[in-house]
Amino acid sequence: MDFLLEIIMTPAVLACIKIAVIILLFAMPLGTVLTLMERKWSAMIQDRVGPNRANIGKFTGHGLLHLAADGLKSIFKEDTIPKGANGFLYLIAPFFGLIAAVATFAIIPIAGPIGDFTFQVTDVNPGLLFIFAITSLNVYGAVLAGTSSNSKFALLGGTRASAQMISYEVFMGLALMGIFMVYGTTRVSGIVNGQNEYWFGDLVPMWGIFTQPLGFILFFTALVAETKRAPFDAPEGESEIVAGYFLEYSGMRWSAFMLAEYVSLVGVAALMTTLFFGGYHVPWLHLWESAPQWLVTVLQILKFTFFTVVFCWFQIQLRWTVPKFRFDQTMGLGWKKLLPLSLVNIIVTALVILTLA
Amino acid sequence: MMELKVKRVERVDGVKEAIFLPAIFNGLRLTVKHFWRNLFGARDVVTINYPEEKRHVSPRWRGRHRLTRLDNGFLSCVACYMCETVCPSKCIHIEAGEHPDLSVEKYPVVFDIDELRCVFCGLCVEACPKDAIRMDTGVVSMAYTSRQTFDFTRDLLRDNYDPKVHSNPKYEDQDLPKPDNQSEALPHSQGIPAA
Numbered sequence A: 001m002d003f004l005l006e007i008i009m010t011p012a013v014l015a016c017i018k019i020a021v022i023i024l025l026f027a028m029p030l031g032t033v034l035t036l037m038e039r040k041w042s043a044m045i046q047d048r049v050g051p052n053r054a055n056i057g058k059f060t061g062h063g064l065l066h067l068a069a070d071g072l073k074s075i076f077k078e079d080t081i082p083k084g085a086n087g088f089l090y091l092i093a094p095f096f097g098l099i100a101a102v103a104t105f106a107i108i109p110i111a112g113p114i115g116d117f118t119f120q121v122t123d124v125n126p127g128l129l130f131i132f133a134i135t136s137l138n139v140y141g142a143v144l145a146g147t148s149s150n151s152k153f154a155l156l157g158g159t160r161a162s163a164q165m166i167s168y169e170v171f172m173g174l175a176l177m178g179i180f181m182v183y184g185t186t187r188v189s190g191i192v193n194g195q196n197e198y199w200f201g202d203l204v205p206m207w208g209i210f211t212q213p214l215g216f217i218l219f220f221t222a223l224v225a226e227t228k229r230a231p232f233d234a235p236e237g238e239s240e241i242v243a244g245y246f247l248e249y250s251g252m253r254w255s256a257f258m259l260a261e262y263v264s265l266v267g268v269a270a271l272m273t274t275l276f277f278g279g280y281h282v283p284w285l286h287l288w289e290s291a292p293q294w295l296v297t298v299l300q301i302l303k304f305t306f307f308t309v310v311f312c313w314f315q316i317q318l319r320w321t322v323p324k325f326r327f328d329q330t331m332g333l334g335w336k337k338l339l340p341l342s343l344v345n346i347i348v349t350a351l352v353i354l355t356l357a
Numbered sequence B: 001m002m003e004l005k006v007k008r009v010e011r012v013d014g015v016k017e018a019i020f021l022p023a024i025f026n027g028l029r030l031t032v033k034h035f036w037r038n039l040f041g042a043r044d045v046v047t048i049n050y051p052e053e054k055r056h057v058s059p060r061w062r063g064r065h066r067l068t069r070l071d072n073g074f075l076s077c078v079a080c081y082m083c084e085t086v087c088p089s090k091c092i093h094i095e096a097g098e099h100p101d102l103s104v105e106k107y108p109v110v111f112d113i114d115e116l117r118c119v120f121c122g123l124c125v126e127a128c129p130k131d132a133i134r135m136d137t138g139v140v141s142m143a144y145t146s147r148q149t150f151d152f153t154r155d156l157l158r159d160n161y162d163p164k165v166h167s168n169p170k171y172e173d174q175d176l177p178k179p180d181n182q183s184e185a186l187p188h189s190q191g192i193p194a195a
Ligand code: SF4
Pocket: B083, B086, B087, B088, B089, B090, B091, B092, B113, B117, B118, B119, B120, B121, B122, B123, B124, B125
């Protein structure tokens, strides 16, 4: 027994267990459920009912069985490769996006540390710079799929995706500079702990949304653009280029693109929670000093999950509210408005920090 | 030369439009309102869950035809060809016949309507002097798997006839045999009283 515990407690094994738990119990299930929830919620927004027909006998579970039905369907669908496609790139492209989406969760803490044990796969020093690196990888999925499909629509989608990524990547980094300055670190744990401070005695928690409201809007916009969802879904552009870069895919590979989109949606939500809504810290919990450790951890996990789900919901709500930007408008918005704004944000933040210091 | 009429749309410029946020906020207010109203009790949902729920159909709505019957269960139709003549799409085909029993008037031995050609104009109903053909079955959708199934024969068109209620030997006499493949596929109208 002790021997087993020793093996489990080695850092490498522990990290593997954490990866498995966070991905298999948090990111993937949430992403999968969101594929259904997006359809359900959009139906509610539009006064419809949404999917509710898949059934086993009389049981439909309010459409929950559609998840199983979709999965089964895509497994048994033919995996087509278009004529003239670059076979190898075409086959691996879907997984770039998925891996990049999943990798986001590596640095996100879902609860506070207990002793030496952290609820975070790894707390790397560069912290958020890792996120930037990973989200840039995300575009490879779209670009490879676009170029290898031997389809003009797919190529257009891939081109649009890369152009959009590059321009939004620029100010995504700049938008977060404010956060780095306020909390004085790029480490995720440092930023999360920095948000556990309070203003005016114990009145207002120093959450990112209060210290960096403009940074919040800018970063959120950039992330929405990175996930290629409406209003920035020009790379998919259903109305002009059919489905953009993953037009030629079918079956499980197509599902991989779909899943990547939803997992990165969860990733965005988790990131926003971590950076701007105090991460796992439950506000004002420090006032209750005799709180048992297990209860604190449970509350932290609940708080983190709650905010993540709310942010997932918000992104979906946004998608069904805001009309799509034309591609030139997307670019114009990025370069002409958001980039200068994020520079202004950095300067103002710097000035405020200097005056307060 | 005619002057082109172009409708010029006033573009609203200004800071409020340029920063998008007020417009997005307004939009969100609307969609979130609908979302919450429907999340708890589906209060605005307009969907009709079709096979379980059916849309209300007005009695005047022109649906599939039916041939009405007399009290003794016999078809009211006297095979006068009025409907066949008036039909704009020429989809009614009638063959008249005489019954050995002289108390029975001329009657249609064959009365076919090709429902695929029918444009549901209702002229046949208006033309009929005997009120023998009506379109009030309330059958909204006819969806079958072969073209042939849409050729409605006389016996498919006539009202449901229950021999226990109207036991009329005359009627049984001229019953054309029902085609087996259609009898299952074509549901008769429910809940409409026999003529
Ligand atoms: S409804 Fe019009 S088209 Fe149809 S059978 Fe009657 S007359 Fe002909």
